[in-house]
Amino acid sequence: MTKMKESSHEEVMTTQMTMIQAINDGMRLLLKEDERTIILGEDIGKNGGVFRATEGLQEKFGADRVVDTPLAESGIIGTSIGLAVNGFRPIAEIQFLGFIYPAYEQIMTHVSRIRMRSMSRFTVPMVIRAPYGAGIRAPEIHSDSTETLFTHMPGIKVVCPSNPYDAKGLLIAAMEDPDPVLVLETMKNYRSQREEVPIGKYTVEIGKGNIVREGSDVTLIAWGAMIAIAEKAADQAEKKGISCEIIDLRTLYPIDRDMIAKSVQKTSRAVIIHEAHHTGGLGNDIVSIINDTSFLYLRAPIERVTGFDVPVPFFTLEEHYLPTPARVVEGIEKVVHF
Amino acid sequence: MEQNYPIKRIIDDKGILVDESYEQTINEELVKDLYYNMLRIRTYDRKSINLQRQGRLGTYAPFEGQEAAQVGSALALEENDWVFPTYRDHGATLTFGKSMTRTFLYWNGRVEGCVPPEGRNIFPPAVPIATQLPHAAGAAWAEKLRGTKNASIAYFGDGATSEGDFHEGLNFASVFKVPVVFFNQNNGYAISVPMEKQMNSKTIAQKSVAYGMPGVRIDGNDCLAVYFETKKAFDRARNGDGPTLIEAVTWRKGAHTTADDPSKYRPAEQGQHIVDPMERMELFMKNYGYWDEQWIEEMKEKTMNEVEEAVEEMENYPAPNVEDVFDHVYAVMPKQLAEQKESYLAHLERR
Ligand SMILES: Cc1ncc(C[n+]2csc(CCOP(=O)(O)OP(=O)(O)O)c2C)c(N)n1
Numbered sequence: 001m002t003k004m005k006e007s008s009h010e011e012v013m014t015t016q017m018t019m020i021q022a023i024n025d026g027m028r029l030l031l032k033e034d035e036r037t038i039i040l041g042e043d044i045g046k047n048g049g050v051f052r053a054t055e056g057l058q059e060k061f062g063a064d065r066v067v068d069t070p071l072a073e074s075g076i077i078g079t080s081i082g083l084a085v086n087g088f089r090p091i092a093e094i095q096f097l098g099f100i101y102p103a104y105e106q107i108m109t110h111v112s113r114i115r116m117r118s119m120s121r122f123t124v125p126m127v128i129r130a131p132y133g134a135g136i137r138a139p140e141i142h143s144d145s146t147e148t149l150f151t152h153m154p155g156i157k158v159v160c161p162s163n164p165y166d167a168k169g170l171l172i173a174a175m176e177d178p179d180p181v182l183v184l185e186t187m188k189n190y191r192s193q194r195e196e197v198p199i200g201k202y203t204v205e206i207g208k209g210n211i212v213r214e215g216s217d218v219t220l221i222a223w224g225a226m227i228a229i230a231e232k233a234a235d236q237a238e239k240k241g242i243s244c245e246i247i248d249l250r251t252l253y254p255i256d257r258d259m260i261a262k263s264v265q266k267t268s269r270a271v272i273i274h275e276a277h278h279t280g281g282l283g284n285d286i287v288s289i290i291n292d293t294s295f296l297y298l299r300a301p302i303e304r305v306t307g308f309d310v311p312v313p314f315f316t317l318e319e320h321y322l323p324t325p326a327r328v329v330e331g332i333e334k335v336v337h338f
Numbered sequence: 339m340e341q342n343y344p345i346k347r348i349i350d351d352k353g354i355l356v357d358e359s360y361e362q363t364i365n366e367e368l369v370k371d372l373y374y375n376m377l378r379i380r381t382y383d384r385k386s387i388n389l390q391r392q393g394r395l396g397t398y399a400p401f402e403g404q405e406a407a408q409v410g411s412a413l414a415l416e417e418n419d420w421v422f423p424t425y426r427d428h429g430a431t432l433t434f435g436k437s438m439t440r441t442f443l444y445w446n447g448r449v450e451g452c453v454p455p456e457g458r459n460i461f462p463p464a465v466p467i468a469t470q471l472p473h474a475a476g477a478a479w480a481e482k483l484r485g486t487k488n489a490s491i492a493y494f495g496d497g498a499t500s501e502g503d504f505h506e507g508l509n510f511a512s513v514f515k516v517p518v519v520f521f522n523q524n525n526g527y528a529i530s531v532p533m534e535k536q537m538n539s540k541t542i543a544q545k546s547v548a549y550g551m552p553g554v555r556i557d558g559n560d561c562l563a564v565y566f567e568t569k570k571a572f573d574r575a576r577n578g579d580g581p582t583l584i585e586a587v588t589w590r591k592g593a594h595t596t597a598d599d600p601s602k603y604r605p606a607e608q609g610q611h612i613v614d615p616m617e618r619m620e621l622f623m624k625n626y627g628y629w630d631e632q633w634i635e636e637m638k639e640k641t642m643n644e645v646e647e648a649v650e651e652m653e654n655y656p657a658p659n660v661e662d663v664f665d666h667v668y669a670v671m672p673k674q675l676a677e678q679k680e681s682y683l684a685h686l687e688r689r
Contacts, residue, residue: 073501140465278678315396317663
């Protein structure tokens, strides 16, 4: 355990955690501090979740608050709606984002619009957690990155932490939010790094990106597992004399337009990186944001380095689907040498 | 309700014939066929677990304990029937004629592993739970519309009964009275969730009542019972009498997958009393004079050789083709995808 300086006068106790530990710790705090918190999902109780995100929570808080549900995603989200409108604060776990589709109707037609349809008489403050993404040699269909199915859905917020600190802070912020929030957890980062994370409660503001590296020649915009790819690409570009600024978007809806605009107006170039499919990917929205806010600052067309318009391939070929540092470097060189 | 669905058995745990009506129908050829196929898929299954441990396969879903259910049902099929398996039913698909090499390839992250041999209607394993039940109903519907005698079978687990697609598949099948067999392997657990937490009904077979179709509960570790009851369900289907729900009560001896740790949720002694399906068949064969030591040894060697050859073929299989990432998504590749492919291949060239 160490002490971290949060601001000039406050010292915060921290400890080393992986992202999965940080998420577990966040949920433990939420269960402890608010008796309305209820966690539900498949294999999350006794088993502690297939990734161990809920490890030890049922033991500590009981089977009424950390609930193994039947195998039915529509049931999980549908009953979460009922729980939420009737006074509970559900955290619903979907085992993999690739298995959220049976619940799509509940999310699209109810989670996201009960507030609107009841003129705020009924609201569904709830969190849906879903591991997502490719690159861990998972069996087929476990690797989808379909965030835009949800950013396209008015009424729900979507966040996507890339590291332990943000994961815990965004989870707590999501629970404090009066509206439903989908938390996408990049499986590749669950155990890829440890960092100092505050022991107590803190939040990372929803809707705020994070500049993880400052630079002057080009802005790289990414989230989730693609942050590590952007960083590697930026290292390689630096050897070629190109200075990259990296924005970790952290929230996919609502997007931090100001941060994007400010950075692109400074660097006058942008490369967007996402592992989701190219067509209909969030990159398109980011291009529009830059177009709307910073068109006249641009010195090159914006590049997008993304997954292709194909289902995520089986794991022997998934590396050919995912953006690589090499592809990102090419994108960077293209905009710099335009 | 449970009393309405007694577990049907032909041989008991000690390998004694308990349903004498089968005395005449059971013959050496059938018994040996069932035993040989169980031996074959068990050899394959154990090899897969070993390969996974050595890093030569990806995450693998073992089926040890379910051999009787998978072999008995698969041998009850006719050549032109349709099979809709899950990720745990490669024992059934291997028995029905899927290539072993390709089955290994599937678990090695190769899409080639989804492709059945020409002339065999074996769907790629359903990974999203219960999605295959409506498919099986649809394929059976097509056979009915075409006026054939072909039927289809959907394999699924106890957990799958909780999904909406279970209901929709059974309901469509019974409304349109199509020739399909819904073959449930109740192996006790859906990952960590035991049956009694999955549902409040004591049996899965009883769910058939709601759909107005016959429901049969069988001892899934009794290969003969599985075989004959599945045959009966297919006879009904082929005669135009519609779908059947079969619950084969069995036991998943191992982990959910090689990435799973059952000690987290299941006491080690649970299920220990269940007589292994192969052991049970062995007892039966010994009791009734079918056991032939020399034949057994020959079959062991044969299956070992087949498995080793398939492993070798899998490991020497041509490297995955990058173009496959793009090529099988559409019949005619849309221009925008063709451009993505071209630009990616050019990128690889430059590197
Ligand atoms: C729609 C969906 N949700 C969740 C999963 C994750 N998952 C894979 S297997 C499994 C349990 C399935 O249990 P059961 O149907 O009993 O079959 P078994 O694995 O025991 O053969 C779960 C929850 C999935 N594959 N698909």
